[in-house]
Amino acid sequence: MSKKGILYLIPALIGDSPTDFALPASTQAVVNDIRFYAVENLRSARRFLSKLKISTPINELEFAELNKRTPSNEVETILAQLLNGSNVGVISEAGCPGVADPGASIVSLAHDKGIRVVPMVGPSSILLALMASGMNGQNFVFHGYLPKEKHKRIKSIVEVEKMAYDLNQTQIFMEAPYRNMPLVEDVIKHCNEETRLCVATSITSSDERIVTRTIAQWRKNIPNINKKPTIFLLSS
């Protein structure tokens, strides 16, 4: 049997920071050797690869789109590349493939086929927010998106706050940026005065702002985070 390829998980930029702020130099070297990519979005992946200044012209690379609409035969094509000995790079629209992003399914299939999976270092807004929150990093949970519907969202906020106290566990969640304001207003309205909320906005961008305050303090000064990518963290 021929040698199998490696599935490289390549984090993309999440803010407007230059590549050398967010990615190790060796990522470029790894990317230079990859001809086949599984990407969440073709256009943003091409733009990202051209920022990395790789030596191969981008129109000589092969791309397969990997998202909710990907048919299973496309996934088979990607696996075939790996089984035939070619390395494949996975690139999501922003941040780390597989973390609050598509990509996990191809990784899972790769494990089933005995293909080696190598994660590359890069920016994760969840991890950077947790580091900078000053909250408990020994025990934390990421919930993804809370419910959109107001009534369910408020119920969920109250449950999440209770877990922060009962388990001494940092609670991390996010929202589509254009719905940030209703979410943060509900958090500030419905949590206890002494609960701590970290609002981590535009991480790795020039307008990055990561601030932890008590709910009582936030009530005096609601943050303006409309349409800005934000991670929310709650703690006792």
Add this chain to the structure above:
Amino acid sequence: MSKKGILYLIPALIGDSPTDFALPASTQAVVNDIRFYAVENLRSARRFLSKLKISTPINELEFAELNKRTPSNEVETILAQLLNGSNVGVISEAGCPGVADPGASIVSLAHDKGIRVVPMVGPSSILLALMASGMNGQNFVFHGYLPKEKHKRIKSIVEVEKMAYDLNQTQIFMEAPYRNMPLVEDVIKHCNEETRLCVATSITSSDERIVTRTIAQWRKNIPNINKKPTIFLLSS
């Protein structure tokens, strides 16, 4: 009032990989401008800084140790530097400050004083393991260490497995490397055959190995991870 300094959170290397595999080039530029460090361990922080090849001789830098034994007046010294306008770098023994590591307390105090906190990109074994596991990255929890005592540990493993199914949530935990074998043996013995376990060992090192298998598959081939830094992930 004079301008306050910035508290930079600087990830350290976690494996034997070269710095340009694990850290963005700009980390070196940021570090070049810092004279004062709050570090988990003096010796490893000095070793790390010398690998970064910064321009200031290391014996011209100031260090404060920041760990469980740090007296509160030492913490005051660090805060005073920041309030006086000097930047301070936080470096933990390995990986990202504040994530499964000390560092959160100084960050929390910095927020209280209105000091800006900037997290730098770098390697986190937890995040890299999650990316490479192929498991659910939309909903996950990190438990830190499970109980050491055998009876309590088994109870905890069973509870953690139940959460993986009930919440469709990836369960992440770790152990002191010399206790890896009793832990992984208990996980393999007490979880369901179809439960998936990812064993992510020596991340970013030359012997990195990240493998996801069902418990049934692991039972045929117990991984040898004695004394190797490992992250464990469980999923339905």
